[in-house]
Amino acid sequence: MMGCYVVGSAGGNEKVDFLKNNFGFDDAFNDKEENNLDSALKREGKITCVEDIADGLESAPDALVGLFHGKNVGKQLVKVSRDFE
Structure with missing residues (x-):
């Protein structure tokens, strides 16, 4: 709502869907299936760990x-x- 693009991580596809459909996250990924979290979190280099x-x-x-x-x-x-x- 303030110009932020919100990405979440969850431990299962159902939880990923819940983040996007119920909590309004712009995007989400399943951290149990993602082999490289660094690459999953890097959209245009704006996010750092x-x-x-x-x-x-x-x-x-x-x-x-x-x-x-x-x-x-x-x-x-x-x-x-x-x-x-």
Whole structure:
């Protein structure tokens, strides 16, 4: 209504139809069937994905607490590296 083009994602075709037909989304896709979400979300390069990445398992508790205090900007992830040597 304010000039926005709204795209949703759902875990099933029935839910996708529900988003478009009942909630008025302009478009929607089934995230269970989409192999590449980056390409599904890129219509004219106007949408970007923002991720907040905490480094190391030891930073996970602080990252979780930060979620409840609004400290993250995007999707909160914790990067854990494994030493296989």
